[in-house]
Amino acid sequence: SAVISQKPSRDICQRGTSLTIQCQVDSQVTMMFWYRQQPGQSLTLIATANQGSEATYESGFVIDKFPISRPNLTFSTLTVSNMSPEDSSIYLCSAMLQGWQNTEAFFGQGTRLTVV
């Protein structure tokens, strides 16, 4: 299994500001992802964090709003830019761990963001 540490665990931010969320994995992984969980909803994939190249964004998410860095195989950051109350959500980092016969996803504890 993989242990994924996210910080901050929660934050309250003013609208118009930006927040950067950090994700650290305890082993080298090929694939890392960022998800959003809006209140009362399930998880939606924001983007795949690619090591050494630009992130791959899902429909409805853009780099200017959610810039992502992936400087190495164990670390990634997600920035939520120019925040509005609609960005209030839980943001989760995930890593895919390649086993000898399967690939399993693990998640961090999430960052609960409230924008006021």
Added chain:
Amino acid sequence: KQEVTQIPAALSVPEGENLVLNCSFTDSAIYNLQWFRQDPGKGLTSLLLIQSSQREQTSGRLNASLDKSSGRSTLYIAASQPGDSATYLCAVRSGGGADGLTFGKGTHLIIQP
């Protein structure tokens, strides 16, 4: 586009009962399927992973089955306990490449002591 549906949305049962949570997906071309549990204010804990070539997986009191051709999976919880109370999420990974997971909306489970 893959869509995942979970039924029921919520379930409340007395302690000790066996129960079944259902998950269906629209595109049967999946790589694998995972069941997670999410406790309030927490991240996701992986419970069971089923590869597309497998029919079922077991871990303790949990058993997950997969019928890929019909686009269905079930999570069976035996002898439920109050500590099983949580939201259970089903997620599928489509393709064999770098795709992330597509999640259902979850089943909110309450086990009454």
